[in-house]
Amino acid sequence: MAANVALLSASSPSTSASSILRRRPRPRRSACPRRAASRLSVVAAMSDDPIKEWILTEGKATQITGTSSIGGGCINAAQRYDTDAGSFFVKTNRRIGPAMFEGEALGLKAMYDTKSIRVPLPYKVGSLPTGGSFIIMEYIQFGRSRGDQVTLSRNPFRSKKKSALGRKLAEMHKAAKSDKGYGFYVENTIGSTPQINTWTADWIEFYSKHRLGYQLKLISQRFGDSAIYEKGQQLIEKMHPLFDGAVIEPCLLHGDLWSGNISADTNGDPVILDPACYCM
Structure with missing residues (x-):
């Protein structure tokens, strides 16, 4: 699977949230204990939410301005994340591991690479800390005439x-x-x-x-x-x-x-x- 995941142009689905955090530089000690504690709490919160972590690091956003639920069907839940770097589409499944979304991401990327019909570009697949998995992809605004x-x-x-x-x-x-x-x-x-x-x-x-x-x-x-x-x-x-x-x-x-x-x-x-x- 590792060789095939390289089809994704963004971070590999096999890259864990913990490995991303390990690559980040250690924060310098602050003369203000409260400020240092605040930074640590933000990092801890991010590590508990790999979706927000990716958006605020590799997604190039500095803040998430809002989230909204989108109908995800009977299998997955879907949300739109609005940020100062644009919007992201996120699907989650609390029961199934990342293999399902890895297969979807590879299929999306294979179709995207044909430069023919439009498909959302997949960015990241990973596991949720409480169980299950997620996929982050390009958000495409649909027109009124979907059908x-x-x-x-x-x-x-x-x-x-x-x-x-x-x-x-x-x-x-x-x-x-x-x-x-x-x-x-x-x-x-x-x-x-x-x-x-x-x-x-x-x-x-x-x-x-x-x-x-x-x-x-x-x-x-x-x-x-x-x-x-x-x-x-x-x-x-x-x-x-x-x-x-x-x-x-x-x-x-x-x-x-x-x-x-x-x-x-x-x-x-x-x-x-x-x-x-x-x-x-």
Whole structure:
């Protein structure tokens, strides 16, 4: 995982809050005990909150002017942090460790590097002192017409926006061809469900084993539905003749592209969020 985390342009997710504090110079002794005690209490408070610590050090802010809750869905909580250096978008999960957000950050950075469709740039992933994890990323102000990207309508303005989304996605796919086959650098999650991304040379093998096969396995384990499992296996066995002769070139996909993960910025340009990236 360490090698893959280097994809992030900001501080590595594996960098702990304690290691950041260790790199900071020791404060000089003050002639005023109260002032020295005040500084120590600020440092202690920062060490208890790695989100504020990153924002006030590597985030280049000198003060946080406000925070506000943003709907984060049924899995994560989300907040906007306003500072004198701009705003940051922060997601937290009090039950799940940083691996889930590390996978999201790597996917966001991979899409961001294509310089095609707009995605929020991830800055930092880490663990919360009380358990769970967080991810800090670029805050993008959405326009009023978030649903216009996918809403079926005869309105030509909305049709133009859907066309822009399609073109930008095509640009991303063309810009991020995979020379490693089908899969991704790390396992990630689609929602809260694990997604297996082991690199595989053959498309049908990857899809039948790590997508259909894995989902069928989860269904069987959770619900004991042998009928669905058997029908799924029959479909997997027929995939080779169904795609015989098809030429499929692996490229980067968002992996969880539905209306809830599509928006538009204040300029009306499409934005995609919350990926479960892999190459296929």
